[in-house]
Each structure stands twice: as structure tokens, then as C-alpha cells.
Amino acid sequence: MDFKTEFKPLTVQPEEIEVKSFEMITEELGAHSFTQEQYPVVQRVIHASADFELGRSLVFHPRAIEAGIAAIRGGKRIVADVQMVQVGVSKPRIHKFGGDVDVYISDPDVMAEAKRLNTTRAIVSMRKAVKEADGAIYAIGNAPTALLELIRLVKEGEARPGLIIGMPVGFVSAAESKDELRKLDIPFITNIGRKGGSTIVVAAINALSIMAAAEA
Amino acid sequence: MDFKTEFKPLTVQPEEIEVKSFEMITEELGAHSFTQEQYPVVQRVIHASADFELGRSLVFHPRAIEAGIAAIRGGKRIVADVQMVQVGVSKPRIHKFGGDVDVYISDPDVMAEAKRLNTTRAIVSMRKAVKEADGAIYAIGNAPTALLELIRLVKEGEARPGLIIGMPVGFVSAAESKDELRKLDIPFITNIGRKGGSTIVVAAINALSIMAAAEA
Numbered sequence: 001m002d003f004k005t006e007f008k009p010l011t012v013q014p015e016e017i018e019v020k021s022f023e024m025i026t027e028e029l030g031a032h033s034f035t036q037e038q039y040p041v042v043q044r045v046i047h048a049s050a051d052f053e054l055g056r057s058l059v060f061h062p063r064a065i066e067a068g069i070a071a072i073r074g075g076k077r078i079v080a081d082v083q084m085v086q087v088g089v090s091k092p093r094i095h096k097f098g099g100d101v102d103v104y105i106s107d108p109d110v111m112a113e114a115k116r117l118n119t120t121r122a123i124v125s126m127r128k129a130v131k132e133a134d135g136a137i138y139a140i141g142n143a144p145t146a147l148l149e150l151i152r153l154v155k156e157g158e159a160r161p162g163l164i165i166g167m168p169v170g171f172v173s174a175a176e177s178k179d180e181l182r183k184l185d186i187p188f189i190t191n192i193g194r195k196g197g198s199t200i201v202v203a204a205i206n207a208l209s210i211m212a213a214a215e216a
Numbered sequence: 217m218d219f220k221t222e223f224k225p226l227t228v229q230p231e232e233i234e235v236k237s238f239e240m241i242t243e244e245l246g247a248h249s250f251t252q253e254q255y256p257v258v259q260r261v262i263h264a265s266a267d268f269e270l271g272r273s274l275v276f277h278p279r280a281i282e283a284g285i286a287a288i289r290g291g292k293r294i295v296a297d298v299q300m301v302q303v304g305v306s307k308p309r310i311h312k313f314g315g316d317v318d319v320y321i322s323d324p325d326v327m328a329e330a331k332r333l334n335t336t337r338a339i340v341s342m343r344k345a346v347k348e349a350d351g352a353i354y355a356i357g358n359a360p361t362a363l364l365e366l367i368r369l370v371k372e373g374e375a376r377p378g379l380i381i382g383m384p385v386g387f388v389s390a391a392e393s394k395d396e397l398r399k400l401d402i403p404f405i406t407n408i409g410r411k412g413g414s415t416i417v418v419a420a421i422n423a424l425s426i427m428a429a430a431e432a
Contacts, residue, residue, distance in 0.1 A: 024387045047387070083303045084415070087302075088414070170263070171266065172237050197264065198415055
């Protein structure tokens, strides 16, 4: 590519930027009560949001990290509620273990069923996923209705997720759906309150896959 | 799909949830100094983040909204820095006017050039975009290096964006890149500080396309 102006090479490499960012996060966060295993997820969520309040609001089921690492190493599927989560997850480490990221929300049968039942595609996509992806990591960053339906299916014994990462963002039902998730005794990663979103869920998965690859 | 348990139809429809969310945002935000034209962008950014601090930190060039609406109506391209922004943007309203969302960061020539120059793919993707997408809306939610390179190309007279939406998130260079953007006298939407991200940039574009479609 030809340009009239000179190109200045970078003086700081991307890897150095990440290291420096992570140091800043640890220093600014200060004292916290997360375990050593949970902290990489907290750190990467703060890195993706620049929001310490959001980072501090994370809540982990006691078996969440080991369950997430085991699912990734076992090549289990990751089920995302929306395409933004699907494309955001770093794939090489997931593929290395034979896994991949699926999203069902735009499948023709899901769209047809949602119309027939007069409900959301997010809900129907969870009903399809639990039939196809036993032991999967469910990554929900957008739709509280998807998370509430998944929780219902778990309670009814129709879903057996390996891990639920449930951090939908929003003003109606988002915080409430996370309150329900925290009552389950299966592995989950969530947060308290309205904040969350696709980039946050992606950060959590990427942190888990880095741990899975590093310790393997 | 067969399930053992009964499906409960939704009592609240998604459209009602959005209306209720937007009412809550307006009520909780209270007094602000955004114009009537800017407010839909602020509202949708808060909706996507549940973060009033982030919403209040938005800064608009005086011509930003009219420039964004004109670009969308004129079928100009939207250039995203990362795929998460590309897939997150609601397409029907963009396509209606003949536009689309492009992302260059994984193009083979961009990857090769970045390696050759020992720089980031984000930087090289901007250099390619300005040659191919005159008058485009640039939507940068992830890479401060992309935003800094785009600003440099504007100053050198090598880029003529219709609008720059620059809200990368991060601890190193993100806030600084936005400080530089605010010094330009071309249409921009940005914010003050470290926060931002793909979902925030997507929210801003969706707000603009709704305005473009509604007033057309």
C-alpha cells in the first residue's frame, strides 16, 4: 500500500500493552476476595470494560473455574446466545481441544418455533441447545430471557451444562435473571446487577481458555 | 421440539421491554446537556452498558448526528475495527439505504502487510479502509492504535471519513486516542475516559440508523 506520508513503526508492541494493562488493573483493584484461580477472569473482565465496579461484582460458583477448564479441555461446545459472543471468543485455544462456539438464535427452525410459540428466539435457541450440547459452556451476554429459560431447563432436569456464564446486560430482568442463576448449585460465573454484555462474557471465556491451555 | 415440561408463553413482549428500559433510563439519567438529536445515542449506549457514567461521558462533534444520518442514508460503508462490531450492527436499516458493514482486520493482505511492517493489523486495516471507503462511518470499539492511525491519516489529508465513532476501551492509549479525536474538526462521536467497547459502538450505530430510517 502506497502512502504519501511516512509510517512510524510502533514503539510499544501489543503484548507489552496487555502486560502493562494487567499490571495497572492489579494495582488499581487493590484488595479483593477472589481466589487465585478466579482472579484471571476478574482481571480480563476489567480489561474488557475498564470498569472496576463490574469486576468486583463478579460471583463464582466454587467449582466454576475447574468446570470451565475441564469443559474446554474436554472439547465441549460453547453455546453463545448471540453472534457477537461467537465471533469474539478467541478460537485457536478452543479448537486445539476439539471444541467450538455455536449460536442457534438465527437457525431457521428456531425462528419458526419462536414465531409459532409467540416467544423470543433467545428462549427457543436455549431449548434447542440443551438437546444438542450436553455438558456445554453456556455463554449468555445479551438475553435475560435466554438465561431464565436455561435456568428453568436445569431445574426441570432437561439441561446439564458444564458451566453457565450468565452476564446479560439490561434494565428489565437482567439483574433478576442473575439472582436466579446464583441460586443454582451447578458451576456458574455471573455478576450482581445490571451490567454485563457480550464483550464481558467473551473476556471470561478467553480467560478460561488461556488457563486451560497453560495448565494442559 | 418436544419437552417434558410445559412452556410458559411470555407475558411481556420484547418491544415492551425496550420501551420500559428506555423510560427507566430517561428517568434515572435526569438532567443532562445533550441535544434532542444526540439523546437517542446516549440512551442506547446506556441501554447497552447499564452504565450512566459511560453515557454521561459521551462527546459529540456539533455536526455528528446529521453527518451520521446523511452517511447512512447515502448508503456509505461502515468500517468496523473488529468483527464483533460488524456482526452486532443491525443490518436491515443499513441495507435499505444500500450500505453495509466492512471489517478489514483479517484480510490476507492486511495480515501480510502488518507482519512486514512489524505493526498491528488494526493499523494496517485503517490504511486499507481509507483507500476503499471514502465518506464512510468509522466504528472503532476495540483498538486505540486503529483510532490513532485514522486520526493521523485525517490530519495528513489521506482520509475523509463521514463520521468517526471512536470509543475503544482499555488502559493503555484508549483515553488518549479519544483525547486526540476530540481535537479534530470533523464529525465524531466519542467519550471521555477508558470505557467503551464493541457493544457501545454498535449501540451508537444502531441509534443513528433508527434515526436515519425514521426521518427518511
